Amino acid sequence: xxxxxxxxxxxxxxxxxxxxxxxxxxxxxxxxxxxxxxxxxxxxxxxxxxxxxxxxxxxxxxxxxxxxxxxxxxxxxxxxxxxxxxxxxxxxxxxxxxxxxxxxxxxxxxxxxxxxxxxxxxxxxxxxxxxxxxxxxxxxxxxxxxxxxxxxxxxxxxxxxxxxxxxxxxxxxxxxxxxxxxxxxxxxxxxxxxxxxxxxxxxxxxxxxxxxxxxxxxxxxxxxxxxxxxxxxxxxxxxxxxxxxxxxxxxxxxxxxxxxxxx
Ligand SMILES: NC(=O)c1ccc[n+]([C@@H]2O[C@H](COP(=O)([O-])OP(=O)(O)OC[C@H]3O[C@@H](n4cnc5c(N)ncnc54)[C@H](OP(=O)(O)O)[C@@H]3O)[C@@H](O)[C@H]2O)c1
Numbered sequence: 001x002x003x004x005x006x007x008x009x010x011x012x013x014x015x016x017x018x019x020x021x022x023x024x025x026x027x028x029x030x031x032x033x034x035x036x037x038x039x040x041x042x043x044x045x046x047x048x049x050x051x052x053x054x055x056x057x058x059x060x061x062x063x064x065x066x067x068x069x070x071x072x073x074x075x076x077x078x079x080x081x082x083x084x085x086x087x088x089x090x091x092x093x094x095x096x097x098x099x100x101x102x103x104x105x106x107x108x109x110x111x112x113x114x115x116x117x118x119x120x121x122x123x124x125x126x127x128x129x130x131x132x133x134x135x136x137x138x139x140x141x142x143x144x145x146x147x148x149x150x151x152x153x154x155x156x157x158x159x160x161x162x163x164x165x166x167x168x169x170x171x172x173x174x175x176x177x178x179x180x181x182x183x184x185x186x187x188x189x190x191x192x193x194x195x196x197x198x199x200x201x202x203x204x205x206x207x208x209x210x211x212x213x214x215x216x217x218x219x220x221x222x223x224x225x226x227x228x229x230x231x232x233x234x235x236x237x238x239x240x241x242x243x244x245x246x247x248x249x250x251x252x253x254x255x256x257x258x259x260x261x262x263x
Pocket of ligand 1 (some may be wrong): 009012013014015016017035036037038039041060061063064065089090091092108119133134135136212216217218219220221222223224225226
């Protein structure tokens with residue numbers, strides 16, 4: 001049975017697409033938990049959203065820190081809060097390319113959402129939705145045909161996927177990533193990994209009625225997208241909100257503007 005007030009948790013909610021997604025969900029009457037790595041920035045964001053509708057709470061969360069993820073999951077379980085929509089939005093797009101960039105990008109953009117989703121599963125509503133904010137930059141076409149085949153392998157497990165992503169980091173460490181078919185984009189690989197995770201986990205979560213989708217918001221005018229991007233934050237966030245809503249029945253797909261896009 002659906003409860004009257006739905007709760008959404010949005011990561012990286014203090015600015016950009018996360019802030020606007022929180023605003024749009026609050027306007028639809030959601031109670032929104034703004035999960036931010038800097039609590040003061042979270043409080044400032046909540047101030048900005050005051051009057052948007054719904055209610056707003058701030059939760060401290062650094063998605064790249066397993067202890068921070070575990071602490072948030074424990075707080076939610078202790079307070080018996082149920083999450084109807086989990087929006088994994090927080091991510092980084094660092095300048096340059098080297099081992100440190102590869103490691104930090106994979107830890108934040110791939111392991112962050114994966115770890116948080118798994119830690120929050122006990123708190124998820126059985127008809128809930130998990131949104132992975134991904135990117136067209138993670139399209140499989142960035143990989144060599146051999147790697148593409150491995151990412152698409154139907155027998156790929158969660159553990160096998162982590163091992164594959166770790167191979168990328170190892171190949172960067174050994175200066176062999178191009179020879180091994182990887183792009184010079186840790187961001188692209190992190191999102192390709194996230195998309196593969198959606199393909200692997202969505203069928204398992206369907207047993208509980210939980211939907212899991214990847215969404216590309218398009219090229220959006222945020223700190224990450226830059227001022228020259230083609231879309232407003234409102235346009236980009238509405239793709240994300242679409243996937244978070246209970247009336248969206250799709251699961252296991254990759255969407256922009258509510259329409260499927262190629263992996
Ligand atoms: N903008 C685009 O054109 C575009 C295109 C395709 C996909 N996307 C995706 O859309 C999502 C949002 O992007 P955006 O453009 O809004 O980016 P943004 O303006 O750079 O904002 C990123 C947000 O993520 C947070 N964050 C980063 N690392 C974090 C961590 N370890 N723990 C918790 N929060 C963290 C940041 O917090 P701080 O303020 O503390 O740094 C900030 O709130 C990302 O997943 C991005 O990959 C964006």
